[in-house]
Amino acid sequence: MRVKKFLRETYWGDEFLIEDDGEDQVLKIVRVPVDRSFFFNEYAKLKRFKLPNVLLPEKLKISEGKFLLFYPYYHNLAPLENLSEQVAKQLFRLFRFLSRAGVTIPALGMDDVLVNDGVFLIPALISDLSEDVKGVVFSKKKTPQATEEVCRRFLKIHGIEPHLEDREFSFESKEIRIPYIHRKEEILIKRDIEAAQKFPLFILITGEQRVGKTKLASVLVDELREEGYLIHQISSLEDLRVWYDASDELDLLTKFDDGQKKVILIDDLLEGSDLLSFLEEFFGLTTSTRIIVLTTSTKVFRFFHRVYRLPPFTLEETQIFLERAFGKTSEDQVKLMHSLSKGLPGYMVELLKFFNKSNLRDNIVGIFKPLLRELDSVEIRELSVLGQKFTGSELNVLEKITGKDYHDTLMSAYDSGVITTEEGLYRFTLREFWKYYYNKLSEIKKKELHEKLFENLPDDLAIKHALSLEDPKLRFFYVLRYVRKHFWDYEKTRSLIEYLKRLEESFKKSYYSIESLKMKLVFRIDPLGTEKENFHFRRFKTLGEADINSILQKGSLSYYDLYNLVVLSRSCRRAGKKVPQEILNIIKRELKEKDFSTKERLYLKAHLLYELFSLTEDRETLKDMMNIASSEGFLDLQVMGYRALGLLSRTRAMSNYYFNHSLELSRKIDPSLSIVDESNLTWSLLYEGKITNFFVQLERLRKQARLFENAPILSYTYFLEGLYHIHRKDFQKAEEVFRTELELEEKHGIERRALRGLVINYLFSGDIESAKRLLEKDEPEFDRFGFDFFKRMVLAKDDSEFLKIWKERLETPQKFFNEEIAYVFAEKLAKLDPEGFEEFLLELERENVENSSNLTLALVYETFYKFYSTLRETFKAKRYLRKAIFVYNLISLREVSVKLEAEEKTQIEGKKPSFYLLIGFIETEKEFSDMMEFASARLSEVIPYEVFSIRIIERTRRDERGEIQNFWFFQFE
Numbered sequence: 001m002r003v004k005k006f007l008r009e010t011y012w013g014d015e016f017l018i019e020d021d022g023e024d025q026v027l028k029i030v031r032v033p034v035d036r037s038f039f040f041n042e043y044a045k046l047k048r049f050k051l052p053n054v055l056l057p058e059k060l061k062i063s064e065g066k067f068l069l070f071y072p073y074y075h076n077l078a079p080l081e082n083l084s085e086q087v088a089k090q091l092f093r094l095f096r097f098l099s100r101a102g103v104t105i106p107a108l109g110m111d112d113v114l115v116n117d118g119v120f121l122i123p124a125l126i127s128d129l130s131e132d133v134k135g136v137v138f139s140k141k142k143t144p145q146a147t148e149e150v151c152r153r154f155l156k157i158h159g160i161e162p163h164l165e166d167r168e169f170s171f172e173s174k175e176i177r178i179p180y181i182h183r184k185e186e187i188l189i190k191r192d193i194e195a196a197q198k199f200p201l202f203i204l205i206t207g208e209q210r211v212g213k214t215k216l217a218s219v220l221v222d223e224l225r226e227e228g229y230l231i232h233q234i235s236s237l238e239d240l241r242v243w244y245d246a247s248d249e250l251d252l253l254t255k256f257d258d259g260q261k262k263v264i265l266i267d268d269l270l271e272g273s274d275l276l277s278f279l280e281e282f283f284g285l286t287t288s289t290r291i292i293v294l295t296t297s298t299k300v301f302r303f304f305h306r307v308y309r310l311p312p313f314t315l316e317e318t319q320i321f322l323e324r325a326f327g328k329t330s331e332d333q334v335k336l337m338h339s340l341s342k343g344l345p346g347y348m349v350e351l352l353k354f355f356n357k358s359n360l361r362d363n364i365v366g367i368f369k370p371l372l373r374e375l376d377s378v379e380i381r382e383l384s385v386l387g388q389k390f391t392g393s394e395l396n397v398l399e400k401i402t403g404k405d406y407h408d409t410l411m412s413a414y415d416s417g418v419i420t421t422e423e424g425l426y427r428f429t430l431r432e433f434w435k436y437y438y439n440k441l442s443e444i445k446k447k448e449l450h451e452k453l454f455e456n457l458p459d460d461l462a463i464k465h466a467l468s469l470e471d472p473k474l475r476f477f478y479v480l481r482y483v484r485k486h487f488w489d490y491e492k493t494r495s496l497i498e499y500l501k502r503l504e505e506s507f508k509k510s511y512y513s514i515e516s517l518k519m520k521l522v523f524r525i526d527p528l529g530t531e532k533e534n535f536h537f538r539r540f541k542t543l544g545e546a547d548i549n550s551i552l553q554k555g556s557l558s559y560y561d562l563y564n565l566v567v568l569s570r571s572c573r574r575a576g577k578k579v580p581q582e583i584l585n586i587i588k589r590e591l592k593e594k595d596f597s598t599k600e601r602l603y604l605k606a607h608l609l610y611e612l613f614s615l616t617e618d619r620e621t622l623k624d625m626m627n628i629a630s631s632e633g634f635l636d637l638q639v640m641g642y643r644a645l646g647l648l649s650r651t652r653a654m655s656n657y658y659f660n661h662s663l664e665l666s667r668k669i670d671p672s673l674s675i676v677d678e679s680n681l682t683w684s685l686l687y688e689g690k691i692t693n694f695f696v697q698l699e700r701l702r703k704q705a706r707l708f709e710n711a712p713i714l715s716y717t718y719f720l721e722g723l724y725h726i727h728r729k730d731f732q733k734a735e736e737v738f739r740t741e742l743e744l745e746e747k748h749g750i751e752r753r754a755l756r757g758l759v760i761n762y763l764f765s766g767d768i769e770s771a772k773r774l775l776e777k778d779e780p781e782f783d784r785f786g787f788d789f790f791k792r793m794v795l796a797k798d799d800s801e802f803l804k805i806w807k808e809r810l811e812t813p814q815k816f817f818n819e820e821i822a823y824v825f826a827e828k829l830a831k832l833d834p835e836g837f838e839e840f841l842l843e844l845e846r847e848n849v850e851n852s853s854n855l856t857l858a859l860v861y862e863t864f865y866k867f868y869s870t871l872r873e874t875f876k877a878k879r880y881l882r883k884a885i886f887v888y889n890l891i892s893l894r895e896v897s898v899k900l901e902a903e904e905k906t907q908i909e910g911k912k913p914s915f916y917l918l919i920g921f922i923e924t925e926k927e928f929s930d931m932m933e934f935a936s937a938r939l940s941e942v943i944p945y946e947v948f949s950i951r952i953i954e955r956t957r958r959d960e961r962g963e964i965q966n967f968w969f970f971q972f973e
Contacts, residue, residue, distance in 0.1 A: 003027075008079070010111035011133045012124050017073065024073040028057070034067050035127035036243075037230055038104070038142055042125050044239040045103050048424025050392025053094065055114070055122045062245065071122075077114035083158045090119040092162040095151035097414070098144075101421035105147045108154045109136035178349055179324035181317055185308045186216055190223070192306050193292060200291040202283055206300050207310035209388075209431055210346025213296035214267050214422070216310065220294065221265055229292070230262040235424060236460075237274045240264075249278060250671035250678075253285065253707055254700060261290035267422070268389065269297040271502050272464030277494040279303060281671065285707040312343025321345065325352060350417065350429055368418075372436050375418055379409040384438040385449045387468050389427040394453075394461055401452045447474075454478055459486070463499055472507065479503045483517055488599075490524070490635040491668045497521045510536035519543065519563075520600075524636050525670045527567050527607075528574065543567060548580050557590055562604045565590070569611045574712070574750060578780050584615050602628055606637045613644065639666045639673065646680060648815065652851035656684055672708045675701070679716050686720055689854030689891030694724070711748035715741045722757045727855055728893050731765035755781045763794070763824045786814035790821055803832050810836060818844055819856045822863045830870035841867065858887040862900070 004024070007015040013030040046056055057069035080087065091113065098105060107124040114120040129138045137154040139146040155162045189203060205213045225231050234240055237249075246252035256262075266275060279293065283303035300307060313321060318338040322329045341347035383406060386394045399406060410426070413419035420429045428434035438446075450469065454462050459482075466478035479499055486492045500518045504510060519540045522529050535541040543563060551557070551565060565586060572579040587608050596605040609625035612618070622644055629637035639662045646658035663677035682701050685694040698717055705714035718741035725734035738761060742754035755774065759782075762771035775782060775791045782791045789809045796802035806829065809821070822829075822841060829837035841864055848857035864880035881900060888897035 001027075008111075011109050011129070011136050012107070012111075012126050013069075018070075020070070024075075025058075026071040026073055028069040028071065030067040030069065030126070032126050032130065033128040034125070036062075037232075038127060039067070039125045040239065040243045041231070041233045042104055042123075043242075044234060044236075045101075045424035046123065048235055048391050049101065049103075049421070049426075050396065051094075053118055053120050055120055060242065074114060074120070077116055077120055080110050080113035080115050080119075083110070083155075083160065085160065087113070087115065087119050088155050088158075088160045088162065091121070092151050092155060094119070094121060096148050097421075099147035100144070101424075102144045103147060103424075104142055104144050105150060106140070106142065107136060107138045108150050109133065111136075178352075179321060180215060180219065181313070181321055181324075181345070183212070183216060183310065185310060186220065189220060189306070189308060193224070196290075199287045199289065200282060200285070200293055202279075202293045202304040202306070203295070204301065204304040204307045205294070205296045205310060206298065206307060208312075208344065209298055210344040211310045211312060212345045213310055215345070217265060217267060217294055217296050221263060224263050224292070228261065229290075230260055231265060232262060233265045233267070234275070235266065235273075237278050248667045248671060248674070249281070250667065250674050250704065253282065253671065254704055256291065257287040257289045257703060257707070259289055263292045263294055266293070266295040268425075269295050269299070269301070270389070270464060271299065271467035271506075272460070272499065274460050274495060276301070276502070277498040280498065281494070281708075284709065286709070287707065288703075313338070313345060313348075314343065318343065318348070321348060347430065368433070371416060371418065372433065375413055375416060376437070376440070377409060379404060379406055380413060381437045381441050382406075382449065383409065383413075384428070384434055385441065385446065385453065387465070388431055388434040389422070389425050391425055391461070394457065394465075395426070397453060397456050397461075398449075401449070401456060450474065450478075454482075459492070463495075467499065467502055467506075475506065476503065476511075480513060480517075487517070487521075488633060490633075493521055493524055494670050512537055515540050523563065525673065527563075527570050530567065548582055551586060552582060556593075557586070559594075559601060559604060562590065562594075562608065566604075566607045566611060569615070573614060578783070579615055584612070587612050587615075599632060602632055603634055603637075606632075606634055610637060610640055610644075619648070635665045635669055636673075638662075639669070639677075643676065643680065650815065650847065650851075652684060652688065652853055655851075656681070659684065672710065675704050675708060675710055675713050678704065679713050679720075682717075683720060686724060687851075687853045687855050689858075689887075689893075691724075691892050694720075711744060712750050715744040715748075715750065715753065718744070719753050719757055722754070722761070726757075726761055726764055727859065728896055729764075729899065730895075731761055734761045752779070752781050755779055756787055759790075759794075760820055763820075768794070786816050789814065790817050793821065793825060799828075799832060802828070806833060807836075810840065819848075819859050819863070823859055823866075826863045826866040827870045830867045834867075834871060837867065854887055854891045858884050858891070858893070858896075861887060 002019045004017045004019055007017050007026065009015075010028075012032045013028045016027045016029070018025050018027045043056065046054055055071060055074065057071050059070045061068045061070075095105065095108075105121075105123050105125070107126055107129065109124070112122050112124055114122065126138075128140075129136070135157065137150050137157070139150050141149075152162050185205070189205075192203065193201065205217055207213055221231055221233075232240065232243060240246070241252055244252055244255045246255055266279075269275065269279075279295075279301075280303045282293070295304070315334060315338055318341075319329065319334045322334060322337060337348060337351065341351055382398065382402060382404075383390075383395075386398060395406060395410070410419060414421075417429055418433050419426055421427070428437075441449075450465070453465055457465060463479070463482050466475060466482055469475040469478065480503075483496050483500060486496060497518055500514050500521075504514050504518075515535055515537050518533070519530055519535065522533055530540070530543045533540075535543070539560065548568065551561070551568065554561065557565065565583070569579050569583050569587070572583075591605065591608055591612070594601070594605070596602050606625050606628040609621050609628070613621040613625060622641060625637060626641040626645075628634070629641055642658045642662035642665070646655045646662065649655040649658060659677055659680040663674055663681065666673040666677050678697070678701050682694065682697045685697055698720060702714065702717045704710075705717060718737050722734045722737040722741065725731070725737060735758065738754045738757040741757065742752060745752045745754055759771050759774055762768070762774070771794055775794055782788065789805065789812075792805045793802060793809075796805055806825075822837075822844060826837075841860060844860045845857070845864075847853075848860055861880045861884035865877050865884060868874075868877035868880065881903070885897045885900050888894070888900070
């Protein structure tokens with residue numbers, strides 16, 4: 001970003017012209033208080049309306065508490081200098097619309113208005129003005145009514161009396177007040193919230209349109225706000241991402257759980273919303289923060305803890321409503337209103353607005369037919385194709401398709417009450433109004449407009465449009481067409497699954513084409529996840545249930561059987577079991593015999609190659625798999641490949657490079673996948689010795705694992721913690737942590753990694769017998785990642801067998817358990833193979849230095865100390881002991897270095913003879929302090945003294961040309 005010039009100072013911030021990514025933008029740095037909750041809620045509403053004459057920031061950042069707003073460069077707009085009657089009228093019309101649409105604009109000044117041929121507003125969504133600013137009106141009230149009031153006051157101080165013609169409605173010439181009737185469901189919901197122990201708590205208020213769902217939700221939210229809940233009113237996932245500045249869904253879920261109790265209010269959750277997949281994911285998690293997800297919808301979704309269906313008003317409730325609205329009413333009036341409105345409060349409100357001493361006994365359309373006829377036009381019929389509810393974005397697309405401007409049509413319908421606004425959306429006030437116009441379109445015109453809308457709408461709106469279609473055949477056609485079109489768009493995986501589920505639910509029966517697509521998408525996230533899905537067709541229902549015998553009985557496998565083969569192999573490995581040799585043989589056979597010509601078949605081939613690599617650790621196989629995955633864009637397989645490469649890499653830098661690649665890709669597929677990559681990076685932090693960062697990330701990872709109920713990752717966090725306690729020599733604490741891990745692993749039937757941790761802990765603490773008893777059990781966990789060498793060395797019957805295994809180990813390089821083997825067997829190998837072991841240790845030192853693996857580097861230096869002490873090479877032993885102490889201090893493991901320092905002091909000998917060492921020639925121009933620093937640094941590495949004094953002896957000599965050169969001897973005592 002580059003600042004090009006200062007543009008202007010306004011009452012609520014300074015504006016600069018900047019260049020970002022080659023594009024000119026206006027940056028506004030807000031310098032007055034902004035309430036974060038208020039700003040984001042109102043900003044989200046305005047974004048949904050997408051009004052052409054309201055200028056909104058395209059992006060925003062919060063830096064050091066200040067809001068930075070980035071607007072498109074409005075070079076063709078000029079600040080308002082003189083307020084004319086015409087501008088005032090347009091401005092008032094806009095503010096009155098926003099007020100009635102439920103948007104709060106608390107401030108207005110000349111700075112906020114730009115003009116050319118029209119009037120444009122930069123809304124000031126601020127929370128306070130520290131002092132009065134001339135010509136600026138500010139209201140502390142945060143209500144939509146304040147919006148119109150602010151505009152009226154602004155116009156008045158400029159000498160203009162705002163006035164617009166209104167249609168006036170009355171019921172028997174009395175003023176109408178819209179009352180709120182408390183419902184019993186309100187009390188029940190509040191009780192649920194108060195009694196809740198597990199969060200997030202999902203509450204759905206459902207019922208037919210205009211039954212009062214939105215009003216009930218708003219009343220509940222107002223009460224919860226008073227109790228200290230933070231309120232997020234959203235209609236898209238982007239609203240939450242912006243609020244929390246989240247990079248992805250996993251980051252968002254982690255930041256959500258911040259201790260601040262909150263309500264996520266979603267009014268009228270629709271089919272096709274990008275929130276559906278997120279909510280379903282969130283529903284299955286557990287947070288320590290009190291989080292309430294309060295949703296209204298005419299649909300019922302399965303991922304809610306509590307569902308309340310609001311019934312229409314009874315005759316008694318209707319009477320109370322009418323009497324509170326305009327006084328005493330007759331029994332006939334009550335019955336008429338209840339009959340016409342069907343007991344729906346929303347309909348009653350609209351009827352009260354339109355009645356004017358009428359005593360019509362007719363249906364809804366009959367009552368309003370004169371008005372509907374008056375507004376009828378080709379344009380309003382075309383608007384109805386967008387559905388009963390639509391956004392400003394959908395309206396813009398329709399205008400591009402037809403080449404028409406619908407603004408006047410929309411405003412006429414709005415002024416007449418046929419179209420209204422609701423939380424940033426336009427809606428035909430009653431469903432009957434929408435159907436009246438939609439049914440007047442010919443089938444040919446409907447199909448033409450739906451087709452063009454599907455092709456031109458952004459993806460999220462296109463699928464929403466498809467799912468909302470009334471015609472089931474059209475809905476089936478367009479949704480499947482959308483899923484197939486985006487099938488290989490990995491970022492949409494979770495959403496595509498959700499759309500298929502929604503489509504299936506709308507038909508209340510299963511279709512093979514839907515389940516087939518759904519199975520393949522679930523397989524992409526996790527092949528073993530297919531077992532959890534509620535499939536109806538036997539082919540998908542039994543996926544993963546096949547055993548090895550059923551596979552062996554088939555002479556040749558179908559391509560569908562290959563899915564079964566992958567699931568079978570993967571389930572064995574995840575449970576920590578040895579995969580049968582027969583599966584390995586079948587995989588090799590199928591790879592050799594099958595024709596993998598199509599994209600889906602190549603996808604299966606890549607999965608088989610990965611399974612083959614996992615069973616054989618053949619790197620060429622992994623390379624072949626990654627070639628296919630990269631060329632075809634199979635992100636899930638690339639993730640697995642990069643993780644494997646990260647584990648295989650000899651250097652920490654390369655491991656982190658691959659882990660970061662994997663993390664970047666997994667975030668595109670599903671937030672739950674990226675937890676594995678987060679765990680790999682946590683492992684790196686531990687071994688790099690960044691202990692503080694390690695514990696911060698460990699807690700974050702543990703929180704994520706609990707959120708997603710991911711038992712393998714949760715257990716892994718305890719494994720890492722146990723390793724940390726081993727390295728700090730707190731063996732009792734390490735055993736406690738590994739026991740906790742083991743309980744988790746046994747409870748969930750997953751690989752018992754904790755057994756390896758317990759063995760290492762016993763060996764490090766010197767409890768060899770306990771380690772042997774554990775290793776003598778037939779556990780597959782002891783045969784993985786090179787741990788089998790460790791096991792065989794511990795259980796070796798004599799030195800001859802031990803040395804044979806050790807030599808075999810040297811000829812078979814392994815990445816894991818090198819430092820642990822060296823530390824445990826240092827004294828023994830010093831006697832049996834001193835030269836080979838010393839070379840092995842020097843190689844370990846080099847690798848750990850190159851990898852910045854400070855934790856294991858300290859352990860290697862300790863091992864050197866044990867090795868040279870056994871050989872009675874005291875000078876070398878003390879040298880490495882000091883190195884170990886230095887590294888332990890460097891990585892904040894002071895408790896370990898203190899123990900080693902105590903051990904060092906017991907070995908300090910009495911008086912030592914003087915020791916002379918020629919450092920080399922030092923230029924006489926050097927400062928004395930520089931020379932001493934150089935000398936002390938060099939000597940501290942090699943001189944085995946605790947305390948010494950230095951005597952500097954200067955000598956001179958002539959070189960070949962006869963010139964005198966100075967040099968020094970350093971004498972140590």
